[in-house]
Amino acid sequence: MLKISKLTDYGLLAAVYLARHNGEVASAREIAEFYHLPVPMITKVLKTLHQSELIDSQRGSGGGYLFNGDAEAVTLGQLIEALEGPWDLVECETTDDQGHATCAIRVACPSRRFMFGINRAVKGAFEQVTLGDLTRGVMPVARVAQAAPALGANV
Amino acid sequence: MLKISKLTDYGLLAAVYLARHNGEVASAREIAEFYHLPVPMITKVLKTLHQSELIDSQRGSGGGYLFNGDAEAVTLGQLIEALEGPWDLVECETTDDQGHATCAIRVACPSRRFMFGINRAVKGAFEQVTLGDLTRGVMPVARVAQAAPALGANV
């Protein structure tokens, strides 16, 4: 199915919450209650975001998570990559541990070069949106529009 | 996971094959053998494409499927919609049988208006690519670049 998982969705919401409270410590429980979502789910994505060094954490009583950087320097692409793991629209471009392509339909590759372009266009669009944009709740139309040409060069 | 299913992938390949042999009848077996894919899989996607009236079929001996239209008039968006069914990057915008939103995190909606924009940008990109483009194996960079602004207006 062509959609982001709920976990990723929750992660984006959590990131937005922290970015809106920039520099303030917020517990997983606080964020979960704000969105009416199960606490274990939120803790899971917060841990993931922290492991990717996108947010900071403070352990112990009174601790929690916080975003303490420049929201304009974090892209939607980074967030999704952290939450979803490495991904590609089609298997063709994914590689295994040894860096070899995992694609099973090699013979078809000439028939589907176009998918590489689509893949990069979508990723590029995600790279043009910052956490700051998400926090403001709007999509920067102009910037997304400018995304594709730069990517096209790589096709 | 953020990727198109293999079935959809196969469907695109089959559509490309038929478009390249415009007007000629090709059996499911022929296409499956060309791509080295299981015949039942290919028949499944061909049936789907036919039900969506994107390709024609001829039953009986010597029959098969054929594409007999203008490849430039069929978009990647149409193909994916036919193969994948109605889809949205996030649940927020999907609706059930009665047309009601199925989103469970309504309280968060103000926090995620941006996703609507992303959703439409991706769909819009798919709409700007035609089956003809796929057949030629390249992505039309310029046209995809122009996709986003038109969509932004709807956000």
Added chain:
DNA sequence: GACAAACAGTACCGAATTGGTACAGATTGC
């Protein structure tokens, strides 16, 4: 008219993924 080739429809199955829960630590403030 029999037969074979090919589409049409449906049902099924194992494996992977998803969404969610549970629990035993480790760390810190009071």
Added chain:
DNA sequence: GCAATCTGTACCAATTCGGTACTGTTTGTC
């Protein structure tokens, strides 16, 4: 010492995915 909170791991039910099987129905050919 205790409570609050993060950390890590394991587990489970439900769904989806990828693939197979089987029973029609249609049509061309001999």
